[in-house]
Amino acid sequence: MGFLDSVLRKNRELESLFDLDIFYETNQRAYLKKLALETCINFIGRTISQSDFRISKSGKRLYNDWNYLLNVRPNTDQSAAEFWQGFIYRLILDNEVLVILSDNNDLLIADDFFREEYAVYPDVFKDVTVKGYTFKRTFQMDEVIHITYNNEKLTKFMDGMFGDYADLFTRMIETNKHSNQIRGTVSIDATQSLDEKNQNRLQEFIDRLFNAIRKSAVAIIPKLKGFEYNEVAAGDKSGRSVDELAKLKRDLIDDVANILGIPTSLVHGDMAEYETAMKAYIKFCIGPLVKKIRDELNAKLISRQDYMNGMKVDVLGVSEMNPLEVATAVDKLRASGVYNGNEIRMKLGDEPVDNSALDEYVLTKNYQRAAEQSVEGGEEG
Template sequence: MSWFSGLFSTDGTLQLDIYLGELASEVFYKELAVQSCVNLIANTVSRGEFLTFEKGKDVRKNNYYLFNVEPNQNKSASKFWRDVIHKLVYENECLVIQQGGMFYVADSFGITEFAFKENVYNNIVVGDLGLTGSRVESEVFHFELHNEKINNVVDGLYASYSKLIAASQMQYKKNNARRGTLDIPTKYPQTEAAQKALHDLLNVKFKRFFDAEGGAVLPLSNEMKYTELSSNIGVKGGAEGRDAKAFIDDVFEFVSIAFQIPPTLLRGNVADTDKALNNFLTFSINPLAELIADEVNRKLYGKTLFLQKTYMKLDTTRIKAVDIKDVANAMDILVRIGAYCIDDCLLMLGMEPLNTVESRARWMTKNYTPVTDAIKGDQVGKGGETN
C-alpha cells in the first residue's frame, strides 16, 4: 500500500504515462519466467500416454480414447491436458467435471469444504456457461498441487529482486551515455535571437549529434567549444558490478527452482541435458503424473475396481525422445533375459506392436540358468559323486 500510494502526487493525481511503463518492465521478466516453467511442464505432461487396464490387462476402450484423443468435442487431448496442467501449476488447483460422458475444465468455481463429508462445488463456470446446481467431491476431479500457490512465493521473491534489475538497468544507461562540457564565452549575446539559437543548439542540434549512427558534425559559433568527457560506453556494469542480464538469469533460476525444474532446461543449455531431463522427469513430472492418476482412479474407477487391477496410469517413460542407437544394447539385454518381448521393444521406440504369438513370446539365452539348477550342479561332482 505504501508503494502504491507513493505513485500519486500531493494533489492525488497519477501520471500513468510514466508509471505504466515501469510496471510493465518490472513484471515482464517474472511473468516470462513463470510462463516458461508452466508451458514446459504442460507440454511435457501432454506428451505422456494414459494407459487403461482391466484386471491387469492393457486395453484400449472408451476411457483410453477420452484421455488420449478427445476429452470433449471442442478440444483434443493435447490441448485439454495443457489447459489442466496450466491451471494446476499456475493457479495451484484445477477442477475437471464430467458432462455427457466427456471431460471439461472449469474456468472458475466455488468450494464449500467439510471435514467428515464430501466437499461441495458450486458456481461452476465452463467457458461462458455457468452451470446450475452443485457437484460433490466424488463427481469431479479436483487436482491440487501445493498448500500455497507457488506464484505467490515467486511474487514475494521478485518484489525485492526487481529493484536490483532496475538499478542495473539505470547503471547500464548511465555507463553508455555520452557526456561533455560546452564552453560559452562571457561575451555571448543576451538578445532574444541569440538565446533562441542557444536553445536550438542544446535541444535540437546536440540531440542529432548524439543520436547519429554514423559520422556527425556539430557546428559551433560565437567561440563556443564542446569537450567530450571520458565515457564508459561498452563497459558492463550494474548493481554490485553485475549487468542486467545476470540479474534476469537469476530470476529464471529461482523461478525454475520454485517449480522444480533444472535451470539448464529453462535456459536452453545443451550441456548435461540428459541428466537435467532425468531430474526433471523424476522430481517434477512423475509426481504430477501420480497426482493426476490417483485422483482419476479414486473418482472414476473406485476402490473395488482398482483392487481388481482395473485402473488408469499416466505413462511418462515415453516422454523422452529415444534414439534407437542409444537403446539398442539395453533392448538386447532385456529381450535375452525374458524381461521384454518384441512388442515391448516396439512400444519403447514409439512404434505399433505386431500383436502376434511370436512377437509376444518371451526369449532367454542359454547362458542363463535357474539358481536351483546351479546349486544342483555344484552338489554333484564328476562321476555323479556328491561334493
C-alpha cells in the same frame, strides 16, 4: 528544502528552469516474472502433453469414450495436447486445477470457482466459470477432476523475490543508460528570467534537439544567436554490460526451475550431462506430477469394484525408456528369466500382444544353477 529555497531565490532564472521536465519514474519490469514462469511452466506442460492415457483391464487396453476424451479431443475447442498443457499451466500457476464434464461430455478447465469444504461429506464447487460463462449448478468432488500442486500459490510465494529482481534489473538498466547517455549543456543569452510561455517553447526546442540526436545517425543542429549547445563527456562508461543483464534473467529462471524441480541445464538447452539431468527431471519433477494425475483419474473415472477387478488408468509416454537405447539390458532381463516378453513390453510403454511365446519365462544356459553341470560333449570316466 530551506537551503534549496535560499539558493533559488538568489538566481530567479535558475528557479524558473528548475521546473523543466528532467525526471522520470522507475518502471517495474513485470515481464521478468512472466518470462521465468512461462519458460519453466511451459517446459513441464510440453512434457506432460506427450503422455498417452490408457484405460486397461487385466493388461488389455480398452477403447471407450474416456480414451477418446483423454487422448484425442477433450472438448470442441482443444486437442488433447493443448488441453493437458493448459491443465499443467493452471495447476502450477494457481496451485490447483479443476476440470468438469459438461452436459455435452466435454472436459473443461475452470478459470475460476469457489470450493466449499466439508469434514465428512464431499466438497462442493460453486460458481464454476469457464471462458466467462458461470455454471449455475454445483459440482460434487466425486464428479470432477481436481488436483492441488503445493501448499501455496507459486505466484504468491515468489512475489517478494520477483520484486527484488525487478528492482535490481531496473537499476542495472538505469546504470547502463546513465553511463552511456548523451549529455549536453544549453546556454541562453537572457537578461531576465523566462516566463512560462518562453519556458515551454525552450523545453519543446530542447526536446526536438534531443530526439534528433537520439534517433538519427547524423544530426544537424542549427546555430542560433543567443543559443549555444555543447556536448560533454559522460563520465564513467563502465556501467553494466548486456551480458550482466542476461545473466540476471538467467538466474531468475534458474530460481524458478529449482523450485519446480527442473534441472537448470535442461531449461537452457545445455547438453552437458544431458542424460543425468533428464533422469533427475523425470524422477523428481515429472514422476510425482504424473502420479498425482494418475491417482486422480483412477479415483474419478474407475469405480472401486472395477479397480479391484483389474481396471485402471495408466499415464505412459514420458518416463519410459527408448527400446533401442536399452536393448542390451532388455536382453539380459529376458535371458535371466526375471521378466517375460510382455512384461518387458509394458515397461517400455508398449501394449502386451497375444503371443504365447512372449508369455513364457526363458532362461539361457549361462543362468543355470551352479550345482548343475553340463556333460554335453564329454564322457564319463
